[in-house]
Amino acid sequence: MNFTWILLVVIAAIAVTGLANRRNLQAPLVLVAVGSVASFIPGMPRPELDPHVILGVVLPPLLYSAALKFSVATFKRNLAAILRLGVAMVLVTAFVVAFFAEWMVPEFTIGAALVLGAVIAPTDAVSAVAVGQKLGLPKRVIAILTGEGLVNDATALTLFTVAVAAVTGTRIATDSPLLFFAYEVVGGVVIGLVLAFIVKFVRARMYDSPLETGLGLVLPFAAYLAAEELHASGVLAVVVAGLVIGHYSTDASIMTRLQERSVWSSLDTLLEMFVFAYMGLQLSFVIDDVVNDGLPVVNVILYGLAVLAVVIVIRPLWLFLSYSRVRFGMTLLRGQREKQLTWKQNVVVSWAGMRGVVTLAAAGGIPFALSSGEPFPGRGVIQAIAFIVAVGTLLLQGSTLPFLIRRLDVADPYEQLRTQEQMELARTISRQAGEKALADVVASPPPGVDVAELQAIVERVRRSMQARLQVQETDENNDRDTAMWNAGALFDKFRHQSLRTQRMALIAARDDGDLDDEVLRTVLESLDLEEAAAEERVRRRRARAAAGGDDAV
Template sequence: MDGPVLLLVVIAAVAVAGFAKRFDLQVPLVLVAVGSAASFVPGVPQLTLSPELILGVVLPPLLYSAALDFSFVSFRKNLGHILRLGIVMVIVTAVAVGYFANWLVPELTLGAALVLGAVVAPPDAVAAIAVGRKLGLPSRMMAILTGESLVNDAAALTLFTLAVASVTGKKIEIDSPVLFFAYEIAGGVIVGYVLARIVRFVRSRIRDSSLETVLGLVLPFTAYLAAEEIHASGVLAVVTAGFVLGRVTADVAVPTRIQERQVWPLMDLLLEAFVFAYMGLQLESVIEEVQRDGLPVHHIFAYALLVLLVVILVRPAWIFVNTSRRSVVRKLLRRKASETSDVLGLTWRQNLVLSWAGMRGVVTLAAASGVPLATVAGDPFPGRAVIQAVAFVVAVGTLVIQGLTLPMLIRRLDVADADEQRRTDEQAALARSISRSAAEQYLSEAAVNGIDGASRESVEHVLERVRRSVRARLDADETEDHEERIAAAGALFDTLRRNVLVAQRAALVHARDAGELDDEVLRTVLDGLDVEEAAAEARLERRNR
């Protein structure tokens, strides 16, 4: 497919996403529906991308952005639950689907059925996280879903590699599946860590926000390709790189942080819109491939619906069986058990929501399209068309069934954490206390030691002004959630200040257009106005949440 058509698809996907957001519709579902319908429109070319392009270009920035913003503390705190869902759950799903599909579908050998199991095993949490964020899922549940999405692709793609090799007869570098899995993990983590440290070192030396941002943009692609080059997990390399740089965000210059805060959300929006549109556009080509192989379409799609049912049911079965098992072990060890929550502090309602947040995504379709056409011996890969058809039905089916019902389930079960607001307030109070102490300590030291190039009298005068400013800012932060009058006044101030900035900008641009103001001077002045307006907008947005 040529570049112009691909760009048109991207533009159309963004436009449809904007339409869906405007009418408060679920963006992934609308994009898949529109894409599926468009695939049958005469004259619309088939959009077929290589799996290497999807996995190497689309996936890395999405994973990196998620890891960059994800709290490593939350990841470590919920590591047990994340690994059980992101790795063990993937293996359980792949095996369950593999054996069921082998029993159900005559065209699939056991090896090919396990390939199918690996293809449909990893959930894509993009849609679930979007719904959860909108409906206010507790932060711990959001952390588990996000953490799961960061590791499950690596587990599934490793299983996929092993399963494909067993069918095709292709020799992999390490014969032992366990050692191969361990190498994938270790290699990916090491590559991501080393590259992130290199980028951090280079960033600390160049001191140029544009170049620093470019380095951040290039890193996920570099990490993925470098890890894949040594046959390690590119997914884990990207995630590790995101974690490492996310932990040292405070070391980055302010202009770089401001730029990256704008760049990555835009990248996420663009790629996610394209991903779901791409999923829908595959419908016609999937049907055509089944027909080319001489298979009855209605039989294959009936098989696919049964596999879809298994995929949906395995997740809640695993979560609740595993939770019950751990609770029994805990009681046998005579530890204090809660009547309403599991050992990780999740209620049965929260576990039910997690079990229903298993929508599949683009990794499933990319892996399905990556199934080779033939074995090493030259024989056709058994059931390749069936695998692609089932993968499409599972990806779209989970997105439609679970995506449509997940919001209702969240509302009906009321999974809110009553203590979360208290913990958030405590963290905010701690942050204010730390900020206040650090400010007072520095100002006290500055009062004693002075500032180079300034007289003591001028330093003392300015220090008092700075001290009042710091206290006012911290006091405003402390009271804005509790005193409605002050909050309203602050919002009014920011609104008026923003409007003044807009008026100033318009007048400056008008003066430039009239030839009264130089472009370079205009840009310099606008830079300052932009920073002020961004701060005012951020405060207004925070108050409106």
């Protein structure tokens, strides 16, 4: 599959995703479906990327971007729940699937079956979190699902690396798989920490937003490649580096933060679309591989459905065993019971087991041959089963998760109150810090500045600061009152309309030759910031309305 075909796949995926979003459909499922149909077009070339390209180019930026957005403090608060799902759940799923598949599929060795288990063990939290945020899922549930998505990717792909090395006969650092697994984990964490703090140190002395953003783009690839070169976990190195850089992102300049937010959002979307389309395009060729191996296609489909059933059942069983253990006092940690999710929230989490990008990318990253040159045992069957599990979970769980959230009504009634209290605390801290800064200026005025002029300037700054804080408080109060909410929505609409009209008038003046293009670009930069702020207010208002239900509109 050459570079031209890759670009065509990306362009087609963008178009399909746009149509799916407009019709409120799940874009990943639509992409896989369209790609699957397209794979049967006569003359369609086989999408064969080198496994190292998929695992070393596609996955690092996806994992790094997710880690950037996740709070380290939130990760610590929910560490126990995240580790139960992201580590223990992955290992349990991988080994149960491995033993089941090795018993069921004659072509599998236990090593190849473990590769399959590692491929389909990690869940993809992206779609579940997106749905949950729209429907008002409690923030703690969202945090646990997001943290699980980061940790389980690292756990599964580390296990995947160990299993693949065992099957292919690749030389590893130690003869003990357990010691090698431990080395991969520790090594990945250390390398991620070291590189992240180096990048943080360098970026703090750059004062150049494009260069800082560029360095941030290079970091996930550098972390992955450095760790893999030392036979450590590249995935863990990427996740740790992302968590560290994300934690200290508040130290970066405003332009750097805005640039990185846009860059990573676009890159995420492109890579996720490509992976789903790429996997769909493999369907007819995976079937051909199964046929060429002399296996009945119907049997392989039945294998996939059986593994899908096992995967769906394991997650709720594990979660409710954990819930029961704490519910009935079988825990060594006092006070842990109060920190557990309710049974309704556990039902939602147990059903949020959709497989996605990592499963599809890992399936595509299975080597074609062993170190001896022989074909990888059961590679086509593994890919076919992974395809069935990914599509099956998206279809069964992804499509019914919104109904389940609404039906169980798992929203936390006290969460909005806590959020309001936190926002009020943030405004108080901000107001006090601003007043202190102004008082310091008055106490130690700059040399050569008239006292009366200084007092006037300080008063202007104070009024501007108070107006900004008052607007924030008014917005939140308005959102709790239907009439005021509608008035606020109209204000945002008219302001946005006014800014767009100004933009069009300026562009028309440039096109008529009355306004220099250079002047236009300078003025538009200021309008862009105002329009972005207006659009962000509209987006947040819509998100709060969606989370609060119809009462807000």
